[in-house]
Amino acid sequence: MNQKKIISLVAVAIISGLIVYGAVLMYQVFSGNTKFEENEVYVYVPTDSDYEQVKKIISPYVKNIERFEMVANKASYPENVKPGRFLFKKGMSSYDLVKAMRHNDPVNLAFNNQERLEDLAGRVGSQLEPDSLELLNTFKDTVFLKENGFNEENVFVMFIPNTYEFYWNTSAVKFRDKMIKEYNNFWNKERTAKAEAQGLTPIQATILASIVHKESVKKDERPRIAGVYLNRLKLEMPLQADPTVIFAMKKKSNDFNQVIKRVFYNDLVMKHPYNTYVNIGLPPGPIAMPDITALEAVLNPEKNNYIYFCASVDRFGYHEFAATLAEHNVNAKKYSDWIISQGVQR
Template sequence: MSTKKMISIAAIVVVSGLIIYGFVLISQIFSNNTKFTEDEVYVHVPTVATYAQVLDSVSPYVTNLDRFEMVANKMSYPANVKSGRFLLKKGMNSYELVKAMRYNVPVKLAFNNQERIENLAGRVGSQIEADSASLMHSFKDSIFLKENGFTEENVLTMFIPNTYEVYWNTSADKFRDKMIKEYRNFWNKERVADAQKQGLSPTEATILASIVHKESVKKDERPRIAAVYLNRLRLGMPLQADPTVIYAKKKKDNDFNQIIKRVFYNDLFLNSPYNTYKVTGLPPGPIAMPDITALEAVLKPEKNNFIYFCASVDRFGYHEFAATLAEHNVNAKKYSDWINAQGVKR
């Protein structure tokens, strides 16, 4: 065999080998490299995470980690690790997996009906990287509070219950700053003007709305209840709202997990700025996070001359309203007799 033939054969062998190697390499890169049974999973990469930490995070979902690493190195991923929340889909190949680890997917963060700022911090901290402690520190930052006209007691009024799109790796301060922007968007000129018509600031309107929210779950009744409280404020009467007494009791006991179904006569004398039987005007902060319907009820209350109300025996969940004390006493006795018959002790 001539030298030329030998060189030609060798060249063919080498080229064939390269083609086969390339085919195998490409098939490895573009073949399925996932091992989870769900349609999709999310991987969370903490802020300032290392490449090694990323590998630990993805390894439970990747069939061949060496193949993933090979592609990651080719795509310069180890030197460009991103923190955040990343979506991996069943059947992804190594190239798609690495590409997915570069696209931070936002979180649909939701909160409502939080009784205290501590509860809110816990709720938010369960949905993003920032923990409840760092969120509490940010929410109660004295400089932030002063600059935006809040106090530690009323800062909960800043948070408008809704669903928000944020990145999982959003810091506590950035989340707080987003919430103050949402607050300003909510309190537009029209809503501020509506609050002023009732003689209230946005913070005061929210505090009153928190009481309305706790008084009734019936959204269609809330404008009437809001009107009663506004009537009392205008007359200089104490609000005498049972939910504020319940809040005061929980705060005094430092136990917000207790369930209190009934307010007794002796409870009305509890010394607390939140007890509106003893303190005239609004409490220093909200007793819960009111929903939008409660806020709108305060901003656009029903026009009436009612001063009193109590729970209805005939329409469960609703209330009976009265313009005079004599009328109210009749309604109140009816309810008291009913609840005593039920044996409610607490």
């Protein structure tokens, strides 16, 4: 065999080897490398995780971790681990997985209708990396409270119900700072001026809105209820809001899971800061997270001469309003008789 043929054969062997190697490499890089049945899953990489920890986190979802490692090393991923929430889709290749681990997928965090700061912290802590205790401690930080004019009882007013976009690994401090920014944006000059026109600060307006929110689920009725409470405040008479009594009862017993359908006389005379039957003015903090319609109802109340109202037995969910005690007593008796006929207990 002459030298040229030998060289040719060697060249063919090398090229063939390179082709095979390339094919194997292409297979390792671009063939599917997942082992979950769902169409997609999220993996969560905590802050300060290293590459070894990432491999443990993703191993339940990756068919061949060695193939992933090969691509990760080529892409310098071990030196550039990022914390966050990452989306894996069924059938992704090692290349796709490494690429996905570089893209922190945001969380759409929605909250409304929360009753207490602790409830909100639990909801946020279930969707972001910080746990509820860390969030609570951050919300109640004394320096933060003082700088922003809050205290532990009323800091809950800071949270405006909405849907917000966060990265999963957002710290408790950054979450809080985003919330105070949203609070300040909401309470612009126009809304602050409307609150002042009612004799209220933004904090007071939110506390009153929380009562309005709890009094009626009928959004079209809320401006009228807000008007009644503002009339009572101007007359310096107790607000006499049943939802504040219910909140006081739950707070006193430290049981916010109990369902209270009816308030009795002994409850109305209970001494508690949140009982607006025995205390004149607003309670020290909100009794719930008011939605935007309740806030707007306080800022744009109906101008009326009503002082009293009670639940209607003819229009479920609505109330009957009265300007005099005599009118109110008629409405109240009608409702009381109906309650008794229904056998409603505590």
